Amino acid sequence: MKRWLSYLVPVLALAGLVLFLAWPRIQEARKAQPHQRVVVVYGFSILAEAMNQGVFPAFSRLWKEQHGEELVFTSSFSGSGTITNQIVMGAPAALAILSHEGDALRLEEAGAVATDWRDFPARGIVNQTPFVILVRKGNPKNIRTYADLARPGVGIIHPDPLTSGGAKWSILAEFVSASGHPQPGDPENERLGKQQLLGIWKNVVGQSPSAAGARTQFENGLGDALITYEQQGLVGREGEKSQTEIVRPPFTILSEHPMVLVDRNIRPRDRPAVEAFRDFLFSDAAQAIFVQYGFRSAANASLDSANPNLPPLPKSFTVEEMGGWSAADANVYEKIWKGEVLKELRK
DSSP states (O other): OHHHHHHHHHHHHHHHHHHHHHHHHHHHHHHOOTTEEEEEEEEEGGGHHHIIIIIHHHHHHHHHHHHSOEEEEEEEEEOHHHHHHHHHTTOOOSEEEOSSHHHHHHHHHTTSOOSOGGGSGGGGEEEEEEEEEEEETTOTTOOOSTGGGGSTTOOEEEEOTTTOHHHHHHHHHHHHTTTTOOOTTOHHHHHHHHHHHHHHHTTEEEEESSHHHHHHHHHTTOOSEEEEEHHHHHSOOTTTGGGEEEEOOSEEEEEEEEEEEOGGGOOGGGHHHHHHHHHHHTSHHHHHHHHHTTOEESSOGGGGGGOTTOOSOOEEEOGGGGTOHHHHIIIIIIIIIIIIIHHHHTO
């Protein structure tokens, strides 16, 4: 009897895991009508409003007009690192929009992604936004630059680098803005960057798993400043927008957000719809929706003028100027922030 149970327990555990991973598909299959197609999309947290309220309905209407078929989306939005982990573990996303290329590379290494997103229009970048600082109305702490965040008495809200892509972009902005030179490898630039990271992170009073969660913390009254995407400063909750304002530092990073096809999860009969949606994301119609929701277009910069809240970009740098995402992440995040700054903060 005991021997029989020893075989049964792992079998039941495996069956439970399979059911857990398959549950979203099962639920959608139960909801789907005979002539209804379901596409599963995962995205990093700040995309939720633009996708659910704008992009998904627009594409569903277009698909119905062209194919006479109902197409519905099942979506999940969370920190970029979180959704990447979920997809690696088997979540059924057919397409994912990530905060940065590092998470796309992780999915590629895990065998979930086979199609090279860099071959898509705009190198696979669906939208972009510079990093800014949100402060309380009237800017009572007189914060103008990232260096000001290292002053004593400034409480900072920051997304968690372990789960949030926005947090990693923030760290790059904090680091490079100290010297104003994104080129890697210069010892003095690294010294200045590390010094500024130490000063800023000594003042962090709250963290959240995602950029959207960090914004909620700040809106609820915690801290004096929030380092975040410009887009997050433009889409605050109704009635609370007036309580904060955007400070655009004179030198910052422009974040770029790649889209990948999760080939492992795309059934042959669904691929035409998934690829059509991929192409739609780079169209002027979809890019204009992103602009409406506070992003800047990655495929057609002329569309940005339609949103009066998007002024000309401040002086900004890209991760490409730091040698690409892998090099920047290894040098700034792994070596300096995680390997040196975090250790000193924990002493």
